[in-house]
Amino acid sequence: MNFLRRLISAIIIVCTAFSQFSISGNASIGYGKSQNNFNFSENSIDLNGYWNNWTGWLQFELSDPPQLGRDMKALRKFRAEYSINSYTFKLGDIYEYWGKGLVLNMVDDQAINLDTGIRGGLVSWSNDNYYYDLLIGSQTIWRNSNQVIGFDDRVPNYRIDNNIYGSRAGINFDKTSIGFHFLKVNENHPNPSFKKDDIIAHQLYSINFNYYGQSSDINFEFAQKDKNGFGIYADGNIYLSAWSMGFAYKNYHFAELSPYDRWDFVNNTGGALTFQQMPTVFREHNTSLLGTITHIIDYNDELGFHISAEGPIFGGTLLSLQYSQSSRHNEWIMDENWEWKKSGGTKGFPSSDPLLNPFKEYFAEINGYAFGKKLYFVVGYANTEDVVDIYLNRPSDSYQSYSYEFLEAKTIPTHFTYRFNNTYSIDLLFEYQEKKKGVNLFSNYPQLTQDLFTSLYLNDKQINRFISLGVAKSPRWSATLSVDYSNTDERVVLENNRKNNAFEKALDKLWDTSLTWANFEMVFNVNDKTRLSISYGSQRGGVFCSNGVCRYIQPFENGYNLGIISSF
Amino acid sequence: MALAVPIILGQSKVPNIKLKKLNGKSVMLQDYLKSGPVLINFWATWCAPCKKEMVYLDQFEKKYTKNGFSILAVSTDSQKSLSQVRSYIRSKKYTFEVFQDPNSQIFKKLNGNLMPTNILISKEGQILWQHYGYLPGDETQLEKEIRSALKIDS
Numbered sequence: 001m002n003f004l005r006r007l008i009s010a011i012i013i014v015c016t017a018f019s020q021f022s023i024s025g026n027a028s029i030g031y032g033k034s035q036n037n038f039n040f041s042e043n044s045i046d047l048n049g050y051w052n053n054w055t056g057w058l059q060f061e062l063s064d065p066p067q068l069g070r071d072m073k074a075l076r077k078f079r080a081e082y083s084i085n086s087y088t089f090k091l092g093d094i095y096e097y098w099g100k101g102l103v104l105n106m107v108d109d110q111a112i113n114l115d116t117g118i119r120g121g122l123v124s125w126s127n128d129n130y131y132y133d134l135l136i137g138s139q140t141i142w143r144n145s146n147q148v149i150g151f152d153d154r155v156p157n158y159r160i161d162n163n164i165y166g167s168r169a170g171i172n173f174d175k176t177s178i179g180f181h182f183l184k185v186n187e188n189h190p191n192p193s194f195k196k197d198d199i200i201a202h203q204l205y206s207i208n209f210n211y212y213g214q215s216s217d218i219n220f221e222f223a224q225k226d227k228n229g230f231g232i233y234a235d236g237n238i239y240l241s242a243w244s245m246g247f248a249y250k251n252y253h254f255a256e257l258s259p260y261d262r263w264d265f266v267n268n269t270g271g272a273l274t275f276q277q278m279p280t281v282f283r284e285h286n287t288s289l290l291g292t293i294t295h296i297i298d299y300n301d302e303l304g305f306h307i308s309a310e311g312p313i314f315g316g317t318l319l320s321l322q323y324s325q326s327s328r329h330n331e332w333i334m335d336e337n338w339e340w341k342k343s344g345g346t347k348g349f350p351s352s353d354p355l356l357n358p359f360k361e362y363f364a365e366i367n368g369y370a371f372g373k374k375l376y377f378v379v380g381y382a383n384t385e386d387v388v389d390i391y392l393n394r395p396s397d398s399y400q401s402y403s404y405e406f407l408e409a410k411t412i413p414t415h416f417t418y419r420f421n422n423t424y425s426i427d428l429l430f431e432y433q434e435k436k437k438g439v440n441l442f443s444n445y446p447q448l449t450q451d452l453f454t455s456l457y458l459n460d461k462q463i464n465r466f467i468s469l470g471v472a473k474s475p476r477w478s479a480t481l482s483v484d485y486s487n488t489d490e491r492v493v494l495e496n497n498r499k500n501n502a503f504e505k506a507l508d509k510l511w512d513t514s515l516t517w518a519n520f521e522m523v524f525n526v527n528d529k530t531r532l533s534i535s536y537g538s539q540r541g542g543v544f545c546s547n548g549v550c551r552y553i554q555p556f557e558n559g560y561n562l563g564i565i566s567s568f
Numbered sequence: 569m570a571l572a573v574p575i576i577l578g579q580s581k582v583p584n585i586k587l588k589k590l591n592g593k594s595v596m597l598q599d600y601l602k603s604g605p606v607l608i609n610f611w612a613t614w615c616a617p618c619k620k621e622m623v624y625l626d627q628f629e630k631k632y633t634k635n636g637f638s639i640l641a642v643s644t645d646s647q648k649s650l651s652q653v654r655s656y657i658r659s660k661k662y663t664f665e666v667f668q669d670p671n672s673q674i675f676k677k678l679n680g681n682l683m684p685t686n687i688l689i690s691k692e693g694q695i696l697w698q699h700y701g702y703l704p705g706d707e708t709q710l711e712k713e714i715r716s717a718l719k720i721d722s
Contacts, residue, residue, distance in 0.1 A: 022580065022581035022582075022583075024580055024679055024695070025679060026679040026680075026681050028681060046676065046679065048676075048677055048678075048679060050581060050582070050583040055583050055677070057676070057677070083586075095671045095673055096671070097647065097670055097671055100647055101647040105646075105647055105670075105671075106671060107646065107671055108671075108672075126594070172592065172593065175591075177592055210592065212590070212591035212592065217591075217654065219651070235651045237651070237654065237655055239655075239658055242658055242659050242660075242661055243659070244654070244655035244658055244659060246651065246652075246655055248651060277646070277647065277648075278647070279647050279648050279650075279651070280648045283649075284614065284648055284649060286614040308652075308655070310655050310656070310659050311659050312659055312660075312661075316660075318659050318660065367619075369623070373623070376620050376704075378616070415616060417620065417704060419704040419705065421705075422705045422708050423705050424705075425703065425704035425705065472703045472704065472705075473703075473705075474703040474704060474705025474706050474708070474709075475699075475703060475705065475706050475709055478703060523701075525700075525701070528697060528698060528699045529698055529699075529700075531682070531700050531701065565681045565682060565700060567679045567681065567698055567700075
């Protein structure tokens, strides 16, 4: 009898305890197979558990191989959190951001294989007016580098390990707040030239201030790294009824690297660390063609600004006008030994001098509804100029020769969705782009005088068109045919001799489809929590940017792609 | 069997998460659940379907707020584009509350995977309905779920 009583008591206690325990999660499956061997199998499950003041997170991954990144067949992430009163304790994989990210902004963006979280612990205390955090942990960051053997577009080949500890403290007033951040980092930086590890110590400090009022807001942050590196960021908005005028400014100067060394993070230590994911201060585009010409920000050496005006014009239609400009701080010139040396430059504002890698973009967009909200529309225009690389800059007293690679593009992205009733709709995306990309070479040396533009394409200009036509039946399914085509491309693409799929062959009657990538996708919402997508065709490779970080994604030629997402 | 039942009953509950407003101030989800059901909508300024859906979210906010219903629009814009969020919301004159989740930690905690993700939560903290993505017409089902959560006859 005693045993029975104890057994029933135990069952009641366990049941009571478990009745407070909640588990949920989501799973995603991605599988792709293509003729050009861009094959992948990427699967993950996230589990979230909650019990009283405890929360827990586990992420399992089974990828062999993933689209981008290293194979993984293990518990990828875990974290336990406990909150009580004003305290929060975290143990495991932690992703924090401080201020505007000039010192710390940890992200896990698997679309571009960027993971800058730490595995460690966080203690946080906050009330309405004050907050204080203590952070300690270690992180491993994998990056792609052609300075190390085994370079591959998809699989990172260079590993950096960091041990991090730091703290932040802040005060919140009614409309303002001030924060102070400190971070100490020991970076284990492998040096392939000497086949050893370099342990480099870094210290970062920052102070940030923000004001949030009814008709305006301002953010400011200043960061100092080691002895000479610094970063300044500011943004603000003024609101006049529904209109807003905004500005943003950046001055990032964490390292000074010549045009030759600029992107070589293996042989040049110091500089901005990977978890310093700062605001880019230009508009990041997510349309197909504009996304491929996103400016690649140099967190070590870039200053610039962004201004915008946005507001309604008529009937709820929104107008947005934006302008961005940036450049490096200094010009670099070659001496008599053809070695790069820093020369004069600009102090507070970006330069338009092509030898300082200027970037400029004008962007305008209107979006809204018409015909009683049956039609949703977006029409934009972008004019982009970007000096990507400096190859030569050799001045003397009377003469100069220089060359640089640049890009100019005019892009018109549009998007229309028309709904026939509460069930059926059609969706049309059309984007047109004229792009000039090449090398300018100038010399006024005697007997070497030239002023020459050499296009990287077979023609002077590349004309790109992207069309996507879809039909959808809410809430169940959608079907979309996308076509991306160009009149010309770089020689390495043209020599690829790609084969056309059935959709591209059908379009061959209308135009030369050697540079056409067509893809058909169907999406089914099996129920409210489960979504299945299947696609067949080709997707053009190129630069894909997210969170200010860009990756080259190789083309996906004539293949199948299956995706399942489900929550439970 | 006795063990399985409470586990099943205990599923699909949300923790009392801390949400950060655009002005940096933090609030707890429970503060909104005290008044009635809540719809958490994860979105971003770069997400076109999110923006298409928002005009209907605003309608539902205005229509059902008197019943204790709240919409919490959580922006997953990173630090790169976070400064555009307030301008966008003000220019559209949306009235629902907007929060920031620049590192997508709340998004992952509530099993977000695609944008937009909508999660309808009862006053007791139970997840009543969850949906990924948006197709024109989905707002009809969303309104049905809201009315069911508020126990309003259709």
